[in-house]
Amino acid sequence: MKKIGILGSTGSIGKNTLKVIQNHPEQFRILYLTANRQVELLIEQARIFQPEAVCIVVKTKYQQLCEGLANTNIHCLTGGDNILDLIRDSDADIILNAIVGSAGMQSTIVAVQKGTDVALSNKESLVMAGELINNICSETGAKIFPVDSEHSAVWQCLAGESPEDVERIILTGSGGPFLRRDLATFGTITREEALRHPNWSMGNKITIDSATMFNKGLELIEAYHLFHLDESKIDILIHPESIIHSMVQFQDGSVKAQLGVPDMKVPIQYALSYPQHISNDWPRLDLAKIGTLHFEEPNPTRFPSLRIAREVLRAGGTYPAVFNMANECAVERFLEGKISFPEISEEVEKALEAHKTLNPCSLDDLLNISNCSKKIF
Ligand code: MG
Numbered sequence: 001m002k003k004i005g006i007l008g009s010t011g012s013i014g015k016n017t018l019k020v021i022q023n024h025p026e027q028f029r030i031l032y033l034t035a036n037r038q039v040e041l042l043i044e045q046a047r048i049f050q051p052e053a054v055c056i057v058v059k060t061k062y063q064q065l066c067e068g069l070a071n072t073n074i075h076c077l078t079g080g081d082n083i084l085d086l087i088r089d090s091d092a093d094i095i096l097n098a099i100v101g102s103a104g105m106q107s108t109i110v111a112v113q114k115g116t117d118v119a120l121s122n123k124e125s126l127v128m129a130g131e132l133i134n135n136i137c138s139e140t141g142a143k144i145f146p147v148d149s150e151h152s153a154v155w156q157c158l159a160g161e162s163p164e165d166v167e168r169i170i171l172t173g174s175g176g177p178f179l180r181r182d183l184a185t186f187g188t189i190t191r192e193e194a195l196r197h198p199n200w201s202m203g204n205k206i207t208i209d210s211a212t213m214f215n216k217g218l219e220l221i222e223a224y225h226l227f228h229l230d231e232s233k234i235d236i237l238i239h240p241e242s243i244i245h246s247m248v249q250f251q252d253g254s255v256k257a258q259l260g261v262p263d264m265k266v267p268i269q270y271a272l273s274y275p276q277h278i279s280n281d282w283p284r285l286d287l288a289k290i291g292t293l294h295f296e297e298p299n300p301t302r303f304p305s306l307r308i309a310r311e312v313l314r315a316g317g318t319y320p321a322v323f324n325m326a327n328e329c330a331v332e333r334f335l336e337g338k339i340s341f342p343e344i345s346e347e348v349e350k351a352l353e354a355h356k357t358l359n360p361c362s363l364d365d366l367l368n369i370s371n372c373s374k375k376i377f
Helices: 012-023 037-050 058-069 080-089 099-115 122-138 147-158 181-187 205-210 216-225 265-271 304-313 319-335 340-352 363-376
Strands: 002-007 027-035 052-058 075-078 094-096 119-121 144-146 166-173 234-238 244-250 255-259
Touching: 002 012, 002 080, 012 027, 012 037, 012 094, 012 099, 012 216, 027 037, 027 080, 027 119, 037 052, 037 058, 052 058, 052 080, 058 075, 075 080, 075 119, 080 099, 094 099, 094 122, 094 265, 099 119, 099 122, 099 319, 119 122, 119 265, 122 144, 122 216, 122 319, 144 147, 144 265, 144 340, 147 216, 147 244, 147 255, 147 265, 166 216, 181 340, 205 216, 205 340, 216 234, 216 304, 216 319, 216 340, 304 319, 304 340, 319 340, 319 363
Parallel strands: 002 027, 002 094, 027 052, 052 075, 094 119, 119 144, 166 234
Antiparallel strands: 166 244, 244 255
16 A cells, blocks of 8 residues: 655645545555645645644644544644644655645655655645756655646656657647737637636646646746756647647657556656556547647747746756746736736746846755745746
């Protein structure tokens, strides 16, 4: 039985992870659950799954958490530091990191420092600290298993293959809700329009990132660190149906793709059950019903985020961290109605222009960028 720690259990990925585990109670046991602020749901989850400990980040919710679990043996904690202690002190076989944004970076680092494998949904960990995390993994033997559907697809295509045979990888992306929208009207895009993703049901941050395609930019950097391929060998391809989750092209011209219905439970389950594909009764892919799949090159004017992502990846150092943090801040401001949709990428470019990179960079440098960014960007 695998012992699992789940970080961010009340978000979209966290909830799907619990559905995966509920399906296979004989294979998985939850050691702890953590959440940012959704205390009622955390209490409900803890009552069902009976972990040893739970942690709520927002301290004003702590009393409610303790009261909600008063007649149980579940240990209640609060604050981000206690999440790091939980990771250090427990003997989880694998940690699923579904914390949203840069707040999840340190948890990944602490887990791999301890030598614990991480099922990683928090792509920002690798975007900001990919080099650092890879170095720690090679020292401790910890592994990163991608939960991101594109990276899970590439990982599955690479099973049994030699790294030197890979010519390029092709990350697919739906293009989001504004693939066909008139560019002249981008200035009037509303919060509600941007939050309506055509295929995937996800949290607010990643849904906006999908609309701007910053998500694909982050995924390009994530792929670079996961699969150790030069940026020029990672292509982005628009595929509106989100059926092919990504592909690998080999040096003999052969291309392998991984397909499936767009359902995050599948890559989550694979990251937890690897190297096995264990059974479930979720909907199956029906290609005859879908009929046609479409592909196109991303338009650089519509999606400047992809060009910026390639630039920061080539520049290295602290640029990818600033790229991520400036985007996090800009998305927050867009959701608050303070800036327009096109201003998201403009603000990121401004932040990058003003930044002087540190290369190499330490964990302290990255934490500094992440902690100070609300004041800077
Ligand atoms: Mg993805």
